[in-house]
Amino acid sequence: MRADLHVHSNYSNDGKPSPQEIVDRAVELGLGCVAITDHNSFEAYFDVKDNGRVIIVPAEEVSSAEGHILAYGIDREIPRGLSIEDTIAAIREAGGYAFAAHPYRWWSGLGEKNTVEHDFDGIEARNARSVPAANRRSERLAARIGKPISAGSDAHSLARIGTGYVEFPDGLETWQEVVRHLMEGDVRVGSKSRTRVTTLKYGTNSIIRWMLRGFKRM
Numbered sequence: 001m002r003a004d005l006h007v008h009s010n011y012s013n014d015g016k017p018s019p020q021e022i023v024d025r026a027v028e029l030g031l032g033c034v035a036i037t038d039h040n041s042f043e044a045y046f047d048v049k050d051n052g053r054v055i056i057v058p059a060e061e062v063s064s065a066e067g068h069i070l071a072y073g074i075d076r077e078i079p080r081g082l083s084i085e086d087t088i089a090a091i092r093e094a095g096g097y098a099f100a101a102h103p104y105r106w107w108s109g110l111g112e113k114n115t116v117e118h119d120f121d122g123i124e125a126r127n128a129r130s131v132p133a134a135n136r137r138s139e140r141l142a143a144r145i146g147k148p149i150s151a152g153s154d155a156h157s158l159a160r161i162g163t164g165y166v167e168f169p170d171g172l173e174t175w176q177e178v179v180r181h182l183m184e185g186d187v188r189v190g191s192k193s194r195t196r197v198t199t200l201k202y203g204t205n206s207i208i209r210w211m212l213r214g215f216k217r218m
């Protein structure tokens with residue numbers, strides 16, 4: 001069973017598809033599970049959690065003071081802007097697991113030092129919006145420090161859903177089983193990577209969006 005564990009909906013201010021459209025697209029692609037990881041929002045989960053077609057992992061991409069952290073299996077929204085330590089603590093308090101998102105990404109990643117020095121439950125080893133070298137380094141880092149891995153597309157549009165994925169054993173039926181297998185490392189990951197042209201575009205767009213937000217980081 002394939003799962004895309006990093007997808008943004010229109011509850012993220014830069015995401016386009018509605019949670020329902022994400023579910024429809026996932027079914028079309030044959031994905032068995034999706035984690036809608038909106039920036040600092042946990043709203044999408046309630047729209048689609050009982051859709052009966054695709055397993056939805058309750059999740060969020062939290063903007064900590066130092067970079068993005070993925071929360072899987074939470075039961076409430078995690079506030080933005082906390083230190084890394086306090087963000088991890090808040091995620092655990094909410095019953096969830098904290099994964100370092102795209103650790104090597106300029107701008108919004110935590111960086112290697114923060115990722116290694118904090119007690120993360122896992123590392124996002126593959127992100128389809130990261131450059132190939134960053135994905136290779138993330139995978140190597142996770143292997144070196146012995147942490148569970150996750151992966152996803154980081155899609156902000158319908159077309160990119162499924163471009164990054166975690167492969168689970170077939171037959172899982174609940175998000176709790178998905179998260180348990182994730183934490184047991186009983187998975188394979190795969191993804192596309194960002195090309196050099198789109199990286200340039202991304203850099204420019206990031207700066208423009210940052211200026212439009214009044215110099216507030218996402």
Ligand SMILES: [Zn+2]
Binds near residue numbers: 068
């Ligand atoms: Zn991110």
Ligand SMILES: [Zn+2]
Binds near residue numbers: 006008037061
């Ligand atoms: Zn993201």
